[in-house]
Amino acid sequence: MSASQQMTAVDLTGLSNAELVRLERQIAQKHSGMVPWGIVAWAFANLLCxxxxxxxxxxxxxPLWLGFVIASLNISLVYLPTHEAQHHIIGRPGTRWHWLNELVGHATSWMFLYPFEVLRVTHLDHHRFSNNPDLDPDITNHADGPLSAIWVSIQQRQPGAKRVGDYLGCLARSKREDLIRLTLVYRLAYFGILIALAWTGHALEAFFLWWLPYQIAxxxxxFFLSYAPHSPGMQEGRYRDTKNWRSKVGxxxxxxxxxxxxxxxxxxIPLTRTPAAYWEMRPILVARGCKLEM
Amino acid sequence: MEATLKYLTRILPLVFGIGFLAPLFAQAMAVAGLLDPEQRLAVGLAVGGGWGLLASITGRWI
Known part of the structure; x- marks a missing residue:
């Protein structure tokens, strides 16, 4: 039996809540606190590409078809670096690399059509109220199955979709109405760029390098950041609102x-450290009754 | 603010339809060798503008 298998086979169900909390925090601290330079490089290399x-x-x-393929990969890869920055993983406020954290967020989020602070405020509310039908801004990603999740995602990007109201409501609750105006500026700028490109003879390039790649991304x-880990059937609560799962695409x-x-x-904890942290935490998560597929 | 937002949300699909979809359809037809330039733009404006107008009214593209 390997060391990791021995570790995951440990039975901690007899430990008290305080002991489980202490162990969990020890593991979390071991896997956090470092600057994830790989994510920083990823953010800027992806932007430049x-x-x-x-x-x-x-x-x-x-050719345009090759540009389309690469652009779809690029825009699909935008969100994770901004996500690290939303959680101040690259640099916490008051630390040496905080400026870099904010730079990563602001420099890349616009490719995804949102101001960085909007992504941060709404995402932190998603963490605070995960799976709450009234307060989780991402609740509209919930679906009964994979095909339904894809369809729901498309439907929720329509102009009159519920998600628009959920995001606006989140920003208003957070007293960040200024971000509503900023979102509007971003959206108008995006439309302005697409329209300018289109009327100067580059509509197909605008469509295949930005509009369609964004829709795919x-x-x-x-699908993978919201639907798959949070639905179907996940509940509310620290150890109930998401799960470990096995993806068909790895x-x-x-x-x-x-x-x-x-x-x-x-x-x-940086994204790249979550697998190692998971395998160490697994006995604790089993003791907590979490839903684990691996 | 809210009224402005609602107004913009209402008209943006129409702006997108005329401003982006119309030339997009026209340029796609040019690549396919369909129609002459004036006809392409007229078709693009009719389809893009019409679709945008519908999206403005219903709040959904599809």
Missing amino acids: WLALWPLVFLEVI ATYTN NIGSMGMQFHIVHHLHPY
């Missing part, structure tokens, strides 16, 4: 979300 696609396609160095992100294909339970319990 996507920006480079535009001249490369305009100058016909690469938003569906993909909603941990990389599901953007590391198989171990989403670790992120919800300790959102300051």
Whole structure:
């Protein structure tokens, strides 16, 4: 039996709540506190790659279909670095690398059409009120099955969708009405860029390098970051609102979300450390009665 | 603020339909070699503008 198997086979069900909390925190601290430089490199390399696609396609160095494939990957890869920054994982306020944390967030979130602070405020509310039908801004990603989740994601990006109201309500509850105005500015700027490109003869480039890749990326992100770890059937509560699950496309294909339970319990742990933290925490999670598929 | 937001939310699909979809359809038809330039733009404006108007009224594109 390997060391990790021995560790996950330990029975901790007899420990008190205080003892479980102490053990869980020890493991979380062991896997946090470092600057995830890989994520920082990922954020800026991804941004530069996507920006480079535009001249490369305009100058016909690469064909539009190839630009579309790469752009879809780029925009699908935007959210995770901003997500790390939303949780101050790259640098906490008052620390040396806080400026870099904020730079990563602001420099990349616009590709996903949202101001960084909007993503942060709404996402932190998702953590605070996970699966609450009235207060979780991401509740509209819940669905009964995978195909339904894809359809729901598309439906919730329609102009009159419930999610629009949920996000506005979240920002209003957080007394951040200023962010509603900023979101509007971002959205108008996005439309302005698309329209300007279209009327100067580059509508197909705008469509295949930004509009369609964003739609694919938003569906993909909603599916793996929200639907898969939170529904169907997940409840409210620290050890009940998400789970460990086995993805058919693996941990990389599901953007590391198989171990989403670790992120919800300790959102300051970098994404790349959540698998190791999970395997160490597993006996504690078993003792807590969490839903675990691995 | 809220009224402005509601107004913009209402008209943005129409703006998108005329501003983006119309030239997009026209340029797609050009790539496919369909119609002449004036006809392409007219079709693009009719389809894009019409779809945008419908989305503005109903609050959904599909």
